[in-house]
Amino acid sequence: MAEGSVVIVLGIETSCDETAVGIVEDRLTLRANVIASQVDLHAPYGGVVPEVAARAHLQQLLPTIDHALVEAGVGISDVDAIAVTHGPGLIGALLVGVAAAKGLALAHDLPLIGVNHLRAHVEVAQLEHGDLEFPLAALVVSGGHTSIVAADAEGGFRQLGATIDDAAGEAFDKIARFMGLGYPGGPEIDRLARSGNPKAFHFPRAMAKNPGYDVSLSGLKTAVVRELRRLEAAGIEPNLADVAASFQEAIVDVQVDKTLAAAKDQGLERLVMAGGVAANTRLRSMMAERCEQVGVQLTVPSIPLCTDNGAMVAAAGSNLFAAGRTSALDLAVDPGLPLAG
8 A cells, every 4th residue: 555545445244134345445435335135035034044144145245346346446456455244243144254355355465354243334424424523322223233332532332222132123024024014124114104103002112211221122022913913803904004103113212212311321412323223214203303302413324324234344444444453364253242442
């Protein structure tokens, strides 16, 4: 890398069911973001099958890397570092991405950078909004994670609260499957809820009044299932749009309340919301309304950058590379990698 030249980082994301590669220039400019989706592979099962996901990553990763290089208009010789998600996530899926990243780094004598998947969800916002201002609070909400975190002035993250059972995206998928909707469930419930009444059913807001910032969604999921079964036993045809809207409202209420309580208690005036469920239109609108009311500055990536993607790994990897933080070639995957540091 010559002095004064641009710095290009290629990011690989295979933590779950999306084979994704992103290329970022000088930390803030997105050159390519290519995703090979596995939705059709997992749809018949109503959820992600880890073995199927890992096998698909093996088949799709190299073509996706090639596609990203073409989209960015660069060759592998122009790349300065390889970033890769090494956790948290599905162990088989992570292994595919990390093995490929190590191979590229070794073959082309490039630095390797291990990236935390959750941190990457937050830092992808810099590609659209410029450098994030720290300290800040963040809500990372996805299919496998619901975490409320704080980042200090140096960008070090610590978790304040999390789900003690189901993640929000997981709850959406399970209820959508029970209602006979498609997969993934989040977008289907979001779509259906737009024509429903969010006050038609009063579903529980578990732990809403509890101290601390942890959330629980398994009881909500059970309540929805029981109500649908009760209506069926009584011979009543439920209005699924009302069910979807009421269920979604219960999830969103708690996420917003807990996140803003954490931000207030920690004295944080900036909030980033990220992750696949951050694409939910009701969550986006309620969080924006409430942040405006309490004077919190909200930053949310565009919907394509909320779901799992390679751009977020390249962005986070670029930040680590700029700070001189690289990984050894014996980098291990960690399915339960904590959000810290």
